[in-house]
Amino acid sequence: MSTSDSDTIADTPATAEPQENANRKQPFPKGFLDTISTGWAERPDAAPVERAQASFAAARRRAVSAAFPGRRLVIPAGSLKQRSNDTDYPFRAHSAFAHLTGWGSDAVPDSVLVFDPFDDGHTATVYLRERADRTTAEFYADATVGEFWIGPRPALAGVAADLGIATAHLADFAPAPGDVVLDADADLTRYVSELRLVKDAYEIEQMRQAVAVTARGFDDIVADLPRIAQTPRGERAVEGIFHHRARVEGNGEGYDTIAASGPHACYLHWTRNDGPVVAGDLILIDAGAEVDSLYTADITRTLPVSGTFTPTQRKIYEAVREAADAAFAAARPGVTFRSVHEAAMRVIAARVAEWGLLPVTAEEALDADNGGQHRRYMVHGTSHHLGIDVHDCAQARREMYYDGILEAGMVFTIEPGLYFQIDDLTVPEEFRGIGVRIEDDILMTADGPENLSAGIPRTADEVEAWIARLTA
Numbered sequence: 001m002s003t004s005d006s007d008t009i010a011d012t013p014a015t016a017e018p019q020e021n022a023n024r025k026q027p028f029p030k031g032f033l034d035t036i037s038t039g040w041a042e043r044p045d046a047a048p049v050e051r052a053q054a055s056f057a058a059a060r061r062r063a064v065s066a067a068f069p070g071r072r073l074v075i076p077a078g079s080l081k082q083r084s085n086d087t088d089y090p091f092r093a094h095s096a097f098a099h100l101t102g103w104g105s106d107a108v109p110d111s112v113l114v115f116d117p118f119d120d121g122h123t124a125t126v127y128l129r130e131r132a133d134r135t136t137a138e139f140y141a142d143a144t145v146g147e148f149w150i151g152p153r154p155a156l157a158g159v160a161a162d163l164g165i166a167t168a169h170l171a172d173f174a175p176a177p178g179d180v181v182l183d184a185d186a187d188l189t190r191y192v193s194e195l196r197l198v199k200d201a202y203e204i205e206q207m208r209q210a211v212a213v214t215a216r217g218f219d220d221i222v223a224d225l226p227r228i229a230q231t232p233r234g235e236r237a238v239e240g241i242f243h244h245r246a247r248v249e250g251n252g253e254g255y256d257t258i259a260a261s262g263p264h265a266c267y268l269h270w271t272r273n274d275g276p277v278v279a280g281d282l283i284l285i286d287a288g289a290e291v292d293s294l295y296t297a298d299i300t301r302t303l304p305v306s307g308t309f310t311p312t313q314r315k316i317y318e319a320v321r322e323a324a325d326a327a328f329a330a331a332r333p334g335v336t337f338r339s340v341h342e343a344a345m346r347v348i349a350a351r352v353a354e355w356g357l358l359p360v361t362a363e364e365a366l367d368a369d370n371g372g373q374h375r376r377y378m379v380h381g382t383s384h385h386l387g388i389d390v391h392d393c394a395q396a397r398r399e400m401y402y403d404g405i406l407e408a409g410m411v412f413t414i415e416p417g418l419y420f421q422i423d424d425l426t427v428p429e430e431f432r433g434i435g436v437r438i439e440d441d442i443l444m445t446a447d448g449p450e451n452l453s454a455g456i457p458r459t460a461d462e463v464e465a466w467i468a469r470l471t472a
């Protein structure tokens, strides 16, 4: 990063008292101040083209308006978050803000969506920090928001045209007593989370794109497996290869990539990714590209590094695949979300019982009150909603989520696994250090489930053929 005068303002007198963190500041000389604001061409106005998502976001706002009559609603996009000292994490708008405005990766930090009661509904306005005039110190001297430092912000009219929503200066937004504020108000937070349970046509199309980018990212990894296996920190290479694809074709990843080779695969959210990728082991890769609208895929494949599963690896892999297929077969409109998990668990319990791993029968393990012995080998759930958040709709009530009913338009994962920790004395030695997860992204339709990620090889045979084809 270049040297920064981040909190310097242009007219700070050179003789000002020394301030904290002023050790790198240089006063701007008079000649600079006299000339910096002039000599710039006029900026063309943004072409008024409404984005495809605008009408969908408007329909979502109408639903919110109808649910909170007469209340003033405030949905902040959120602010930059400090990483360290004067470096911040990349900005990512609050998912509810993105959902209700249609403003994705180019949203301006600190923007606020406000619903003001009007007649029997609301008017909606996005307040944002409009680009600063070039006569301001911010233009050249503010490393956090200044145009010279981070590039121009959009004009109010351009944002209004893009999103099909009224815009106003952030300075004109004033919080008021009685405001219903997202994340501070439980009812609003729950409502906007449940509003995302069923996806509209725009969202489904974005999910398809996110899955397509992710599929290409997995292809990139498979094609590079031989090189990855030669790299001391091969897991980092996997992460980097996926990041390249996600970043080039989208906004980035919807969550930190899990590149878990050998026994690391048994750590469900292994994101340290600092291990080698060793021939003979499996590597579990759980990754999802987030497209510019912020919708993300969430896909896991488990690959034999050498290109071929050992008999034990294959046996475990195919048991997980069987559990995933059973979950898929159970999923249809009108059944509970929970029943998809239960279908996967029946297979997992049956297989681990058959392998002699349980102190009880499969049936006893499946008993809701006294069972669960099989869950030692798969402690996580089989499914979660997926969308603009990887774990979407997280503030939805249990009766709408785990105990809720599957409907057309819902998008969720199916991701059973089996994980035999390296030091688990309850399993045969040859099982220890093997972790397998297979995760697909499912769209429920009126006719049943569609596997959006079906194009990425899934069965043990398909996976071996995939590696052979791309590494030939």
Ligand code: GLY
Binding pocket: 255, 286, 287, 298, 384, 390
């Ligand atoms: N992709 C990680 C998870 O679903 O928890």
Ligand code: MN
Binding pocket: 298, 384, 413, 415, 439
């Ligand atoms: Mn997942």
